[in-house]
Amino acid sequence: MEGGEGAEGSSTFGRNWEELARDALILIFLKLGTMEVLRAAGSVCRSWRKVATEEPVLWRKINMIDEIYGPYGDVVFDPFLVIDPVKSARLAIDRSGGQLEEFAAAYFVNDDLLRYLCDRTNALKKLVLISNTNLSAEAISETAKRQPLLEEIEILEGPFSKKLTEIVGTACPRLKSFKLNNTFYDDEEAVILNDDEALGIAKTMHQLRHLELIGNRLTNEGLTAILDGCPHLETLDISSCFDVKMDDDMDARCARLKTVRSDYLSDSDGFDNDYGCEFDPAFFDVGDRDDW
Amino acid sequence: MITLISSDKRKFHVLEEVANQSLTIRDVIEDRRGRRRADRIILVTNINSKIPEKVIVYWLRHFLMPEEIAHASMSHKKAEKLKKWEAKFFDTDIDTLNDLILAADSLDIPSLFDGACEKVSDILKNRSAEEVGEISKIENEFTHEEEEEEIPSENAWVWRNEFA
Numbered sequence: 505m506e507g508g509e510g511a512e513g514s515s516t517f518g519r520n521w522e523e524l525a526r527d528a529l530i531l532i533f534l535k536l537g538t539m540e541v542l543r544a545a546g547s548v549c550r551s552w553r554k555v556a557t558e559e560p561v562l563w564r565k566i567n568m569i570d571e572i573y574g575p576y577g578d579v580v581f582d583p584f585l586v587i588d589p590v591k592s593a594r595l596a597i598d599r600s601g602g603q604l605e606e607f608a609a610a611y612f613v614n615d616d617l618l619r620y621l622c623d624r625t626n627a628l629k630k631l632v633l634i635s636n637t638n639l640s641a642e643a644i645s646e647t648a649k650r651q652p653l654l655e656e657i658e659i660l661e662g663p664f665s666k667k668l669t670e671i672v673g674t675a676c677p678r679l680k681s682f683k684l685n686n687t688f689y690d691d692e693e694a695v696i697l698n699d700d701e702a703l704g705i706a707k708t709m710h711q712l713r714h715l716e717l718i719g720n721r722l723t724n725e726g727l728t729a730i731l732d733g734c735p736h737l738e739t740l741d742i743s744s745c746f747d748v749k750m751d752d753d754m755d756a757r758c759a760r761l762k763t764v765r766s767d768y769l770s771d772s773d774g775f776d777n778d779y780g781c782e783f784d785p786a787f788f789d790v791g792d793r794d795d796w
Numbered sequence: 797m798i799t800l801i802s803s804d805k806r807k808f809h810v811l812e813e814v815a816n817q818s819l820t821i822r823d824v825i826e827d828r829r830g831r832r833r834a835d836r837i838i839l840v841t842n843i844n845s846k847i848p849e850k851v852i853v854y855w856l857r858h859f860l861m862p863e864e865i866a867h868a869s870m871s872h873k874k875a876e877k878l879k880k881w882e883a884k885f886f887d888t889d890i891d892t893l894n895d896l897i898l899a900a901d902s903l904d905i906p907s908l909f910d911g912a913c914e915k916v917s918d919i920l921k922n923r924s925a926e927e928v929g930e931i932s933k934i935e936n937e938f939t940h941e942e943e944e945e946e947i948p949s950e951n952a953w954v955w956r957n958e959f960a
Contacts, residue, residue: 525897525898527901527909528901528909528912528913531909531910532917535913535914536917536920536921540920540921543925544920544923544924544925544927545920545925548925548928549934549935552934
């Protein structure tokens with residue numbers, strides 16, 4: 505340390521970013537997120553790259569949804585984005601050194617990538633797959649079988665298979681949160697399926713705390729089975745499940761849950777009007793008629 | 797009262813209770829308790845005088861409400877105020893932030909460390925490797941080949957192949 509001459513002299517310390525404390529760099533990288541480190545920060549200089557490549561802790565949670573696709577999963581055009589997502593995902597999985605706990609990705613995931621992931625880790629706790637059209641139900645089943653520690657699974661607009669929920673539930677006994685959501689109601693396959701998925705859940709996922717089945721074609725029978733089969737269930741979201749009738753009987757069955765979201769409308773739903781929603785006439789009150 | 801001396805020989809007098817927010821300093825004081833007065837002088841090497849000023853300002857702000865922070869029982873309004881103050885505090889150039897991180901690291905002040913790292917990551921977000929290098933004044937030391945092998949890039953829009 506050469507003692508600097510007063511405050512005006514440029515400091516002899518701290519100008520050297522490459523020397524930045526390892527802990528600080530890890531924290532900064534963690535806050536930046538997977539894709540940012542892959543794309544930019546991890547290739548700024550050798551010492552930064554060393555941290556990016558040799559610290560598996562950075563890659564325990566791989567989230568490739570927000571960074572590329574924006575918060576709502578829409579593809580954001582990014583001029584820097586000349587990255588192949590599948591290759592990036594593989595690189596990130598490699599760097600996690602078998603410690604991968606969370607994997608979240610949208611659109612580009614295919615069967616090969618999931619197999620690649622399973623070949624390198626078996627400690628996955630959370631899996632989020634959004635709108636992956638290239639993905640088969642078999643690949644998801646296979647992944648579930650090879651990741652017995654899974655606690656959270658979220659699949660949005662995923663592939664359909666009658667047996668999927670049963671296989672997943674059997675393979676992952678720790679499953680606490682399960683989301684199998686769909687926004688295409690008139691999907692041919694979805695129409696054919698009725699209570700299969702619900703019965704699979706009821707049969708196998710006894711530890712479930714949170715369940716989302718948005719846009720599912722289950723009926724009251726399936727829902728009853730779920731409520732019987734999952735005694736620990738706390739939250740349930742069956743929005744857009746138009747085949748479920750929330751009658752008094754069903755309301756009573758759901759009473760033990762903390763929150764239930766359903767858009768089934770009935771007279772006994774608590775809305776004392778014909779609008780099917782909470783309607784506050786005062787909101788539309790334009791005041792004194794004389795003003796008009 | 798204890799005295800901190802920066803690497804450029806400036807002295808800073810701080811109340812012990814305030815300086816205790818640095819776990820490193822707290823340990824040193826604990827070690828030297830009951831000894832001579834001269835032992836209440838702590839050399840803070842590797843930190844220039846601009847940084848202790850900032851660190852002490854940070855300490856003082858946080859000293860005013862230590863228990864509330866510890867117990868997370870701060871009222872919404874106070875928390876909001878502190879957040880605003882911190883945003884302003886960290887709104888500085890990246891070199892100062894770097895110095896703050898180093899200081900927070902060596903003095904062991906977790907909240908300062910976290911806050912400064914967060915701000916740096918905000919600055920580096922959504923930038924290319926070249927820009928990050930420019931901001932942090934790191935020269936690109938890679939050869940072209942090295943860069944190629946690192947970043948799995950294709951010089952085309954990602955989805956071209958998928959939908960072709």
